[in-house]
Amino acid sequence: TLALALCGCDPRVVYVHDRGGCDLSSSSSTAESEPGSGSTGGAPCPAFADGLVSVGGREVMVHLGPDATGPIVVYLHGTYETPESVMATDSAVQALASMVDAEGGALLLPRGRPQPAATYPWAVVSAGPENADAIQDAADILAVTACAEAAGLGDRSVLSGFSAGAIAASYI
Numbered sequence: 623t624l625a626l627a628l629c630g631c632d633p634r635v636v637y638v639h640d641r642g643g644c645d646l647s648s649s650s651s652t653a654e655s656e657p658g659s660g661s662t663g664g665a666p667c668p669a670f671a672d673g674l675v676s677v678g679g680r681e682v683m684v685h686l687g688p689d690a691t692g693p694i695v696v697y698l699h700g701t702y703e704t705p706e707s708v709m710a711t712d713s714a715v716q717a718l719a720s721m722v723d724a725e726g727g728a729l730l731l732p733r734g735r736p737q738p739a740a741t742y743p744w745a746v747v748s749a750g751p752e753n754a755d756a757i758q759d760a761a762d763i764l765a766v767t768a769c770a771e772a773a774g775l776g777d778r779s780v781l782s783g784f785s786a787g788a789i790a791a792s793y794i
Contacts, residue, residue: 667769670728674706677769680762683709683731685719686775692727694776696767698734700785702743705731714784727776732766734787735759744783744790751793760794 668675675682683705695718699708708715708731715731722729734743735755742748745755767779783791 667772670770670773670775677766678762680766681705681733682766683733685709685722685729685731687722687724687726687728689726690774690776692722692725692776694728694730694767694770694779695722696730696732696763696770696779696781698744698763698781698783698787698790699731700743700783700787702734702737705733712784718782728770730766730770732763742786744786746793747786747789756793759790763790763794 668677670684670686672684672686675684697715697718699705699712699715701708703711709719715729719729735745737743745753745759749756751757763781767781770776771779781791781794782788
């Protein structure tokens with residue numbers, strides 16, 4: 623529920639993924655809430671499709687496998703390249719995409735911070751875990767993961783990374 627709240631998803635709602643796109647025209651659960659509770663006030667979870675999506679302002683490159691039975695892999699790159707460039711040139715990411723294709727599920731590549739906003743694309747590496755930017759990075763990545771889970775993209779979530787992305791993954 624906390625992770626759903628971070629991405630602005632209403633935890634009382636069931637989100638349905640139909641694989642032809644995302645049907646996030648949700649159906650409410652039977653749980654009643656007190657006045658003022660329920661809606662988190664954040665942006666709704668996006669419809670996930672291959673390509674770029676935005677989750678709460680964080681741009682994410684999405685690669686979907688053929689069905690929603692495998693892992694949701696969130697990969698934090700360690701460079702200032704765009705997620706599209708990482709997908710096109712990084713052999714480790716291409717291997718992850720092949721695994722997602724074989725097992726179903728989704729590969730998500732969030733965009734890091736632009737240079738020179740931080741020494742590295744993930745603020746925890748240069749600013750430390752108590753820094754507001756590092757806390758925001760962590761919240762953004764948890765929101766991306768929660769929205770993918772809410773959309774039904776896979777049956778489990780994995781967070782991994784390379785270099786500065788691996789340090790950020792360990793922190794998160």
